[in-house]
Amino acid sequence: xxxxxxxxxxxxxxxxxxxxxxxxxxxxxxxxxxxxxxxxxxxxxxxxxxxxxxxxxxxxxxxxxxxxxxxxxxxxxxxxxxxxxxxxxxxxxxxxxxxxxxxxxxxxxxxxxxxxxxxxxxxxxxxxxxxxxxxxxxxxxxxxxxxxxxxxxxxxxxxxxxxxxxxxxxxxxxxxxxxxxxxxxxxxxxxxxxxxxxx
Amino acid sequence: xxxxxxxxxxxxxxxxxxxxxxxxxxxxxxxxxxxxxxxxxxxxxxxxxxxxxxxxxxxxxxxxxxxxxxxxxxxxxxxxxxxxxxxxxxxxxxxxxxxxxxxxxxxxxxxxxxxxxxxxxxxxxxxxxxxxxxxxxxxxxxxxxxxxxxxxxxxxxxxxxxxxxxxxxxxxxxxxxxxxxxxxxxxxxxxxxxxxxxx
DNA sequence: CCATATTGTGAATAGTGATTCACAATTCCC
DNA sequence: GGGAATTGTGAATCACTATTCACAATATGG
Numbered sequence: 001x002x003x004x005x006x007x008x009x010x011x012x013x014x015x016x017x018x019x020x021x022x023x024x025x026x027x028x029x030x031x032x033x034x035x036x037x038x039x040x041x042x043x044x045x046x047x048x049x050x051x052x053x054x055x056x057x058x059x060x061x062x063x064x065x066x067x068x069x070x071x072x073x074x075x076x077x078x079x080x081x082x083x084x085x086x087x088x089x090x091x092x093x094x095x096x097x098x099x100x101x102x103x104x105x106x107x108x109x110x111x112x113x114x115x116x117x118x119x120x121x122x123x124x125x126x127x128x129x130x131x132x133x134x135x136x137x138x139x140x141x142x143x144x145x146x147x148x149x150x151x152x153x154x155x156x157x158x159x160x161x162x163x164x165x166x167x168x169x170x171x172x173x174x175x176x177x178x179x180x181x182x183x184x185x186x187x188x189x190x191x192x193x194x195x196x197x198x199x
Numbered sequence: 200x201x202x203x204x205x206x207x208x209x210x211x212x213x214x215x216x217x218x219x220x221x222x223x224x225x226x227x228x229x230x231x232x233x234x235x236x237x238x239x240x241x242x243x244x245x246x247x248x249x250x251x252x253x254x255x256x257x258x259x260x261x262x263x264x265x266x267x268x269x270x271x272x273x274x275x276x277x278x279x280x281x282x283x284x285x286x287x288x289x290x291x292x293x294x295x296x297x298x299x300x301x302x303x304x305x306x307x308x309x310x311x312x313x314x315x316x317x318x319x320x321x322x323x324x325x326x327x328x329x330x331x332x333x334x335x336x337x338x339x340x341x342x343x344x345x346x347x348x349x350x351x352x353x354x355x356x357x358x359x360x361x362x363x364x365x366x367x368x369x370x371x372x373x374x375x376x377x378x379x380x381x382x383x384x385x386x387x388x389x390x391x392x393x394x395x396x397x398x
Numbered sequence: 399c400c401a402t403a404t405t406g407t408g409a410a411t412a413g414t415g416a417t418t419c420a421c422a423a424t425t426c427c428c
Numbered sequence: 429g430g431g432a433a434t435t436g437t438g439a440a441t442c443a444c445t446a447t448t449c450a451c452a453a454t455a456t457g458g
Contacts, residue, residue, distance in 0.1 A: 002422095002423070002424090002436065002437075003435090003436060003437095004424085004435095004436095005423085005424055005425065005434075005435050005436070006435080007434090007435090008434085008435085011435090026312070027309075027311075027312025028228075028312065029227075029228060029312065030312075032414095032415065032416085033415075033416060033417085034414095034415070034416090042435095042436070042437095043436065043437055043438075044415090044416085044417090045417080045418080045419085045436080045437070045438080045439095046435075046436050046437075048416095048417070048418080049434085049435055049436075050435090053416075053417075054415095054416070054417095106312055109308040109311065109312060110226075110312065111373075112226075112308065112369050112372060112373060125373065128373075152386070152390055153386050156383060156386040156387050156390070157390070159366050159367055159370065159383060159387070160362070160363065160366075160387050160390060160391070162362075162366040163359070163361075163362030163363055163364075163365060163366045163367075164359065164362055165362075166362060166365050166366055167358050167359075167361040167362045167365055168358055168362075170311050171358065173311060174310075174311060174324065174327075184355060184358060187351070187352050187355040188355050188358070188359050190394075191351055191355070191356070191359060191391075191394035191395065192359070192390075192394055193394075194393060194394045194397050195389075195390035195391055195392075195393045195394035195397075196390065198393050198394075198397035198398075199397075201406065201407075201452095201453070201454090202405090202406060202407090203405095203406095203454085204404075204405050204406070204453085204454055204455060205405080206404090206405090207404085207405085210405090231444095231445065231446085232445075232446060232447085233444095233445075233446090241405095241406070241407095242406065242407055242408075243445090243446085243447090244406080244407070244408080244409095244447080244448080244449085245405075245406050245407075247446095247447070247448080248404085248405055248406075249405090252446075252447075253445095253446070253447095
């Protein structure tokens with residue numbers, strides 16, 4: 001059956017989405033032109049009408065992830081003004097995103113694993129640093145307000161923050177969805193907060 | 200130049216080591232028979248004299264990692280009797296291992312990424328659960344001693360513990376060794392400890 | 399020292415996935 | 429309605445890697 005024609009802009013979006021799902025399901029190595037074509041309902045060669053190649057598709061996925069990540073921070077900034085509630089809210093959102101869009105963590109981990117230092121990865125690196133920096137800023141704000149102990153290096157707190165998400169997201173996936181990531185946020189947050197604030 | 204002959208037992212060890220280094224350098228996808236052969240100083244086909252195939256080599260790597268991981272826990276147990284110092288010591292050792300044997304984290308992440316549910320992975324899963332369980336046990340002991348707050352779910356604490364290592368190890372690698380993982384342990388531990396103990 | 403098992407080598411095979419290309423169908427615009 | 433541009437198709441090519449195999453060199457034990 002021949003696929004009906006669609007504009008390149010539409011196909012590009014479909015392809016990027018399909019690629020993201022594929023990565024979410026099987027990691028970076030699970031991403032193949034054949035797989036993408038199947039999901040979109042095309043023949044492999046048709047993909048090349050809309051992207052120059054696999055690399056270009058990956059770039060598109062990266063861009064997607066980056067925008068979602070930063071949008072996340074933005075909306076948390078808008079929601080709550082105080083540092084600690086902000087962090088907590090960001091934690092919830094970050095975790096939820098990892099769970100519903102596994103492609104994220106896969107790409108990050110794949111990035112980590114990749115030996116080749118293509119420019120493609122540097123953009124992701126950028127995204128990650130930017131995100132970490134956002135967390136650092138929130139921590140610094142909390143220290144200025146007196147809500148967070150001043151003797152904690154903000155970067156340390158930020159890395160620990162990431163550490164609240166990463167293993168939980170991995171366990172969630174490894175357990176096939178059994179691990180309750182929301183509950184982990186619930187019970188881990190007080191411990192983290194106490195570490196940030198108590199005397 | 201022809202390689203000098205060596206016993207299979209020796210070659211097996213060399214091959215497993217080479218495989219571990221390769222994975223450490225380029226992730227699971229960086230592991231190839233050609234790469235192994237180069238490192239050991241053999242021709243690719245010679246590898247098959249000592250291992251049935253790539254899968255078998257991987258199994259050997261897994262076994263290596265497992266034994267090192269568990270040995271780690273054992274020696275920490277022997278070193279210090281109290282829960283909190285034990286955790287701290289384990290944290291240091293765990294981090295050091297991640298830094299000097301990147302293969303470990305790569306395999307874990309690759310495991311996470313893999314779609315296929317081969318038996319091979321279940322053994323790794325086993326190792327990871329066992330490790331997590333060890334941490335849980337230490338935490339429980341601390342709660343029994345009164346050193347750790349009883350209202351913290353031990354599993355939560357254990358997952359957070361892993362979270363102290365994972366992101367730091369990744370940053371270390373992503374930064375090309377610039378990130379000071381030991382310093383991170385140094386500054387993150389007090390925060391974590393305070394979260395576990397303070398009133 | 400020699401028969402034999404063990405180990406190493408190079409070439410050949412096979413499967414996978416990305417990419418290209420000439421051609422066919424579809425849509426758009428006049 | 430009829431080009432012309434756009435999009436989809438199937439086959440072919442290419443590169444890469446695991447794996448096998450017949451043969452060569454080397455070690456080993458009697």
